[in-house]
Amino acid sequence: MKLANVQQPIRLGAMTLPNRIIMGSMHxxxxxxxxxxERLADFYAERASGGAGLIVTGGAAVLPEGGMGEVYCNVFLDxxxxxxRIITEKVHQQKGKIALQLFHAGRYAYKExxxxDPVAPSPLQAPINRTQPRELDEAGIERTIAAFASGAVRAQKAGFDAVEIMGSEGYLINQFLSPVTNQRQDEWGGDFGRRTRFGVEVAKRVREAVGRDFPVLFRMSGLDLIPDSTTIEETLQFARMLEEAGVDALNIGIGWHESKVPTISMMVPRGAYVWVAQQVKEAVHIPVIASNRINDIRHAEEILQAGRCDLVSLARPFLADPQIVAKSVQGRFDEVNTCIACNQACLDHIFDGKVASCLVNPMVGREVEWALAQATVRKKVAVVGAGPAGLEAARVLAERGHEVVLFEKQERIGGQLNYARQVPGKAEFNETLRYYQTQLVKLGVEVRLGTEASADELVREGFAEVVIATGVVPRRPEIAGQEMPHVVMYNEVFEHKVKVASKVVIVGAGGIACDLSHLLVHDEVISPEAAEYLLxxxxxxAKALxxxxxxxxxxxxLRRGKHVGTGLGKTTRWxxxxxxxxxxxxxxxxxxxKRIAEEGVYITRNGEEQVIPADTVIIAAGATxxxxxxxxLAGRIPVHLIGGAKEAGELDAKRAILEGAQVGRAI
Incomplete structure (x- = not known):
């Protein structure tokens, strides 16, 4: 597929971008x-080398009370x-362009x-914050607007090629615009015109501060996804006001952090919100940027070709593969390590106060120290098990020059990824399997499917070292009646070895049980195309459908413990x-x-015994x-243990791939 539209240059202010792909802002x-x-600079430089047309940094606080703390990037002091400047110099060494995002969290800032104290247009506490904000007075509002402008000037002096004003995702500017969070009755709130004033003034003041030619982007909320918030008509009017204020491009954000609507997780269809950017594009004359769940440059090409926007923003896909643009332009689409929108190592880490990484690419944040070096001694290495841990180990070992043989007792690679990819909304795992299949062929890994390796054979064949990535064995808890014919194990369901009846009890309520439940209640009796026709x-x-x-x-x-869905990510569990x-x-x-019987599972709850009717009982109570x-093999060959074979738990592909990457670099 040719990427003619993706590769078309575009001007923003006095700056010309070499293509239409933006790496969106991420903390x-x-x-x-x-x-x-320095590590952050290396992270951005790697993405610049991979062909991003423009990189937008994570938010840099324009005032201390609106930031994420001293250790994060700030831009409120000279x-x-x-x-x-460390960041811009490294990016420019790679011939890249980078914009600093000017950021103020408003009531989302954590006092901890x-x-x-956080500040906001009105003293209304956010449901995701334990601290009630202080209402900004007139002097505070003026100080904040001035801080955005002075922050933009500092960005200019630090060598950034542009700035982006963060006015989306429920942060301060968005809070001023929405009637839900702005309940003032002065010149800064009340009717729509007064609620827009803060954002428009910020845009005007930044434009005046940096001059006419310096590019100013504005990330505005296309949809708040909050009840009774800004309407789409008001959003389009606000877009026109920002254009008049002098911004060079509008980057369309979707949803607030407190919204109850998924916007970027795997269950959200690809490109589900491009239509919002298209509406904005039809309302203004400046470039408009579409975002959210676009993870393939070919998809971006289709969106651009259809004229639905002028640029496409990909954020997490640049975590999964910093070379995504370069590979795609070269037609190497199958070699792209595609973002699967799992959130497990990026957003979940950030919301837990950890450093972000990527489930499918644990090299994120380790760009320098994990740079692959050729092995000083080429060895013949066996990797036993072609689940995520074994696949990554085999890939890294082969890329470093080792002779790798990958053993898998099943007839296909993937291990328990083959379970996950069956679950509705988790088809993106197919991309991970496609990536590894491509890499194994490209790197010359010998793959022996349908082969259960034995210790004697591995010794006899003369392997220098062995990596054991044989995964887990489903665990059977001690419950009477498990031998009955209607009791099955979770792996048998995923492997289509058993039929599941209409009344089901799952023993266990962790991540595996949730995936099973999702699979079992989903029944696509009507295709998406047929559904569209019928509607x-x-x-x-919609209700009948x-x-x-x-x-x-x-x-x-059923679960003995208190919580359901343990093992699911913080940002997707809900x-x-x-x-x-x-x-x-x-x-x-x-x-x-108590026991499993023909009619169901007997339990005690709140001191009372009851039976939960079941035609099929599925054991999903963890693994060993x-x-x-x-x-x-211990004592016979140097052997390494990784993934589920090392530590059984929930289906933890994040840890498995990380350990595969580590052992691949250690041998």
Whole structure:
């Protein structure tokens, strides 16, 4: 596929971008590590070398009370200029262009990290913050507007090629615009015109401060996804006002952090919000940038070709593969390590106060120290198990020059990724398997499918070292009645070895059980194309269609403990559980198992015994390491244990791939 539209240059102010792909803003937290700014600079430089047309940094606070703490990037003091210059110099060495995002969190700022009270247009506490904000007075508003302008000047002096004003995702400027968070009755709130004043003034003041030619982007909220917030008509009017204020491009953000609507997780269809950017594009004459769940440059090409926007912003896809643009331009689409929108190592890490990385690319944040070096001694290495841990180990070992043989007892690679990819909304795991399949062929890894390696064979064949990535064995808890014919293990369901009836009880309520429940209640009796036709001609309404699409199974999840979905990511767990509840899955916690009988599972709950009816009982109560081969080889060959074979738990592809990457560099 030719990428004619992607590769077309575009001007923003006096700056010409070489292509239409922007790396969108992300907080990655590298600043808090030793030599943090240098590491952040290396991170951005790697993405610049990979062909990003423009990189937008994570937000740099324009005032201390609106930031994320001292360890993060800030731009409210002159002494910050030289710190930031480290970033621009490294990016420019790679011939890249980079914009600093001017940031103020408003009521989303945490007093625990800033040491200061958060501020907002009105003293309304955010549901994701424990601190009520202080209402900005007139002097505070003027000070904040001036801070955006002076921050832009500092960015200019630090060598940035542009600035982006953060006015989306429920941060301060967005809070002034929305009637939900701005309940003032002075010149800065009330009707729509007064609610727009703060954002427009920031845009005007930044433009005046940096001059006409210096590019100013504005990230505005296309949809708040908050009840009773800004309407689409008001959004389009605000876009026109920003154009008049002198901004050079509008970057369209979707949703607030407190919204109950998933916007960037794997369950969100690709490009689901491009239509919002298209509406803005039709309302203004300046370039408009589309974002959210676009993870393939070919998709970006289609969007641009259709004239739906002028540029496309990809954020997390640049974590998964910093070379995504360069590979795609060269037609090497199958070699792209595609972002699967799992959030597990990026957003989940950030919201837990950790440094961001990437499930499919743990090299993120380790760009310099993990740069692959050729092995000084070429060895013949066996990797046993072609799940995520073994696949990454084999890939890294082969790339470093080792002779690698990959053993897999199943007839296909992937291990338990083959379970995950069956779950509705998790088809992106297919991309990970495609990437590894391509890499194994490209790097000359010998793959032996349908082969269960034994210790004697590995010794006899003369392998110098062995990596054991044999995964896990499903665990059977001690519950009477497990031998009955209607009791099955979770792996048997995923492997289509058993039929599942209409009344189901799942013993366990962790991540595996949630995936199983999702799979079992989903019943796509009507294709998406047919659904569109039926809705268009009003043969069915949305409610009737949903009823048809909902599976006929009744599913219960049982757990001795208190919480359901442990092992699911912080940023996706709520949406998964909401979906399951919406589809009738019942979750019973703090129970005691008594026995399994023909009619169902007997439990004790709140001191009372009851039976949960079941035609099929599925055991999904965790796993134990499959490490027998490791022990059989110990003392005979140098052997390494990784992934589930080392530590059984939930299906933890993040840890598995990380450990595969580590052992691949260690041998």
């Amino acid at each position: 990655v937290g590298l600043e808090k590590l030793p030599n943090g700014v 002494e910050h200029i030289e710190q930031l 990290v800033t040491g200061l 268009a001609y009003r043969i069915l309404d 949903h009823k048809l699409q909902t599976g006929k199974r009744k599913v219960f999840m 949406a998964t559980l909401a979906y399951l509840k919406q589809n009738g899955v019942e979750m019973l916690t703090e129970i005691e198992y 390491p499959n490490d027998a081969l490791y022990h059989a």
